Amino acid sequence: MKLTNILDIEGLTFRYPEAPKEAVSHFDLHVPEGEIVVLAGPSGCGKSTLLRTVNGLIPHMYSGDYSGEVKVAGASVKGTDMRDLSQRVGFLFQNPENQIFMFTVERDVAFGLENIGVPREEMRGRVDEALRLLGIASLAQRAPHELSDGQKQRVALAGVLAMRPRLVILDEPTSLLDPKTAGDLVALVAGLRKELGTTFVVVEHRIDLLVKVADRLVVMSEGKKVLEGTPRDVLFGEEAESYGVATPSVTKLQKMLAHDGLATGGALLSPAELARELEERQR
Amino acid sequence: MIEFQDVTFVHQNGVKALDGVTLKIESGETVALVGENGAGKTTLVKHVTGLLKPASGRVLVDGQDTKATSTARLSRKVGVAFQNPDHQLFSESVEEEMSFALRNFGFPPEVVRNRVAWGLELFGLEEYRKSSPLVLSGGEKKRLTLACILAWDPDVVILDEPTVGQDSLQKERLAGTIKLLKSAEKTVVVVSHDIEFLWPIQPRVVVMKAGKVVGDGPAPRIMQDEALLASARVAQPQLVEFHRSLSSKPLEPFADALEARRWVEGAFRP
Secondary structure, three states: OOOOEEEEEEEEEEEOOOOOOOOEEEEEEEEEOOOEEEEEOOOOOOHHHHHHHHHOHHHHOOOOEEEEEEEEOOEEOOOOOHHHHHHHEEEEOOOHHHOOOOOOHHHHHHHHHHHOOOOHHHHHHHHHHHHHHOOOHHHOOOOHHHOOHHHHHHHHHHHHHHOOOOEEEEEOOOOOOOHHHHHHHHHHHHHHHHHHOOEEEEEOOOHHHHOOOOOEEEEEEOOEEEEEEOHHHHHHOOOHHHHOOOOOHHHHHHHHHHHOOOOOOOOOOOHHHHHHHHHHHHO | OEEEEEEEEEOOOOOEEEEEEEEEEOOOOEEEEEOOOOOOHHHHHHHHOOOOOOOEEEEEEOOEEHHHOOHHHHHHHEEEEOOOHHHOOOOOOHHHHHHHHHHHOOOOHHHHHHHHHHHHHHOOOHHHOOOOHHHOOHHHHHHHHHHHHHHOOOOEEEEEOOOOOOOHHHHHHHHHHHHHHHHOOOEEEEEOOOHHHHHHHOOEEEEEEOOEEEEEEEHHHHHOOHHHHHHHOOOOOHHHHHHHHOOOOOOOOOOOHHHHHHHHHHHHOO
C-alpha cells in the first residue's frame, strides 16, 4: 500500500515583492501522515516563509512570486481558502502573544472551535481535553495576559490542538519554555502522534529535545533544502554543523568517540546510554 | 555591584513574584539565572533597571537605591536585552535603532557611526542597515537589541533569554560575546532556560523557584545537585548527566565535549 502523504511540497519557489532573492527556492518535501519532522537551519534561511506556504498565509495574505505546489492532504493550499485550511493545518507561532486575545484561557482555547461552529457540548469536551493535555486545566478561568510566557505558549497550543488538525506546525514551540516543560511538550507531541496519528512539522533549534522522537530532520539554508535524513544520519554527517544545526553535546561526543573507534555510531545515544556502552565495551 | 536586600514584589493580580530575595552580584561576575517559567527571573532583572520597584526591601546598583534613582540614569549603567525584542524596537531603520540611544547618551556623531558599524558587523546585521527592524526574524531582532545595548557600553549587561530563535552558529558567537564581556570585566546576568548554552560558559548559577532564590553557586556544584534541579525544574546538562552515569570518573564534570573525549580516550583506550 502506498503511504498517503499529509504534506507535499513540489518545486516551491517564493520571492517577496522587491526582495533581492528568493526566500524559498526549488523546495521539495514529502511528509507521510503520522511523522514528526524537524525543520532546522540558520535564522533567515527561509523556514518561516516555508511554514507560511503550508498554512496558507502565503499566497492568501502575502503576495509575491510563487511557483510550484504545496498540498495538504492532497488539496492545493493555493486553491483552498483560509477557513478550510485552518481546520487542516494547526499553527503555533513563535510568540504566543500573536494568537492569544480572549479574556479567559478557556474562551481563548475555544475561539477556533466557535469560529467553525462546533456544537456546545463537543466544544466543552475538546477544550477540557486540550487544557488537560497541556496541564493547564487550573488556569481555565485566568486571564491570558496575566500568565507567564511559558503558560501563554501552552494556552496557544491548547487552542491549536482543540481544532484536532491532522497536521500541526510548531514554530519553535519550546523557545520560551523551561527545559522540563519543554521535555513534557515534546513527550506530549510524541504521544499525540501515537494516539491520534497527528503529523507534526516542528521548527526547532533545540535539536537535543527532539532527536529521540523525530523521524526526520530537514535542514534548510538560503531557501533550499540542503540535508534530509534521520536525525542520526544528519547529525553524524559532516555538514550539519556548518549549517548551524546544533548537535547535542552528547551526540557530538558520541560522534567523536565513534570516529576514534571507542563507541558505536549506529543509533543516537542518551548520556546514560553512552556511558553504559563505553563501560560494557571495556569489559 | 548589584544588591537585592530582602526584595518582595507583588503583581497587580496579587501574585507574589519575588518573595524575600537577597542576592549580591559583584562587579565583573557572570551570573546565570535559571528556574522554571514564572519563578520570578524576569521580574528580578526588571528591578535592576528600576523598571519595577520593590514593594518592600531595597535594590542597590553601585550603592544607589533604584527607588531614588531615575530609570534614565540607571539605563546608562545597565543595558537589558528583553525576552521579547518587539517591546524595545521602534525606529524606522536598523541603523537608526542603533544610533538612537547613542545620540541620546550624548556620544559625538563619529563615535555613533563607528559603534553602529561595529555592532552591525559583530551581530551579522550589516545587510539590514537600511531595513525596518520589523522585517527582521525573531532571532535577528534579538541580536539587534543586543547590539544596541553593547554599543553604549554599559557596566552591567542583562540578557533575558538571548538564545531564543538563534541557530547554533549564532549561539556560539553569543557565548563568545559573553566571554568577551567577562574578560572586559563587565557584569553579565543571563536569564536562560538553555542549560546546554550556559554550561560551557561555567557561570555562577542562581536558581529561582516561586519568587525565591533556592540555590546559588558555581555551575559544577549547582548542576550536580539533582535534588535542587528537580525541585526547581531545571534540566541537567547532558555532559553532567554523562559524567554522573560513569562508574569511575574524574572529580569535576566535563565542561565541553572535547574535554570529555580526552578523558574517555585516557580511560577507555585499550
